Amino acid sequence: MKKYTIILSACLALGSSVFAQSGKPLFTNAIGVQAYTFRSSMPKATVAVLDTIKALGITELEGEGSKDMPKEQFKKLCDERGIKIPSVGAGYDDIVKDPQAVVKLAKTLGASYVMVAWIPHKKEFTLEDAKKAVADFNRVGKILKENGLTFCYHSHGYEFGKYGDGTLFDYIAKNTDPRYVSFEIDILWSFHGGQDPAQLINKYPSRMKLMHLKDIRKGVANDLTGGTDTRNDVALGTGQINIPEVLKAAKKAGIKHYFIEDESPSYSKQLPVTIAYIKSLKN
Structure with a gap:
């Protein structure tokens, strides 16, 4: 993993020079990452992965x-590296069947948010799926x-099928209690589902937390499948x-936690470019 970290650091330096701009930084929050990015390496080399995350300057x-x-x-291990865990994930069936177990998981890791990233459904996401x-x-x-x-539902694209004057996502947003249900917007999946992520944030600013x-x-x-080849994930x-428009909308809405998620096999090369790009953006 030492070689891996060196490659990342070199790419980060390259990215910084490519994206250099002048002005005040647009993005001033802590940079976070979704652990799923490291799904192939985390189980085999947790310590090395966390060391790499730290080396990249990621703190969440x-x-x-x-x-x-x-x-x-x-x-x-995360505490020792100055890495906080603001949010954890939970499977839909797991949290429905045993929410207290999920509470225990979140408390153990020091998280404040729990997100669910998928609503079980057949090929097409329906109104009945949304109602349940x-x-x-x-x-x-x-x-x-x-x-x-705080419970957050993570958008995945298939919820943007038409319903009434809006979408099934609108149905979910309007029929869930804002006191108990918030959202984590995944900007790739929202876009892939036919939405403008910045406009979606502007539509539900108080509900978007992550x-x-x-x-x-x-x-x-774009389509409503909620899936695409992982090689279609590219550096920001x-x-x-x-x-920039997404981050401006997010800043206005008060979103505090941002997690880079790169599902691509090329994530080790793309992550530093993404980080450098974020840091380069100016108002």
Whole structure:
């Protein structure tokens, strides 16, 4: 992993020179990363991955670590490197069946947010799927709130199918209780589902608490599948999404936690470019 860290550091230096601009920084929040980015290496080399995250200047992590490592140990390793865990993920079925277990997980890792990234459904996401999710989210969101946690649903693209004058996402947003249900906007999946992420944030500013920073390869068409080839994940600023406009909307909405999520096999090369791009953006 030493070689891996050196490569990342070299790319970061290169990225900084490529994206250098003048003016006041647009992005002033802590830089976070979604642990899923390291899904192939985290289980085998947790310590080395955390060292790499630290070397990149990333100070926030969304995730629970390796399944084989006790959560207390994972938190200790993160603490030793100055990495905070503001948010953890939970499977839909897991949180519906045993929300208290999810509460315990979040408390153990010191998280304030719990996000669910997928609503089970068949090929097409329907109104009935949305109605069930609304009921489940309101119930578990209330339980999390009573335990000092914020529940967030992570958009995935398929929720933007048309419904009435809007979308099924609008239905979920309007029928969930704002006291108990918030959102984590994944800008790639929102865009891939046919939305303008900046406009979506502007539409629901008080509901958007977290963000996944991602970009999608130029030329990739939008659809409602909630899926695309992982090679279509590209470094921020090199794809189709207007990142400065998204970050301006997010800043106005008061989003505090941003997690880079790069599902591409080339994430080790792309992460430093993404970080340098974010730091280069000016008002």
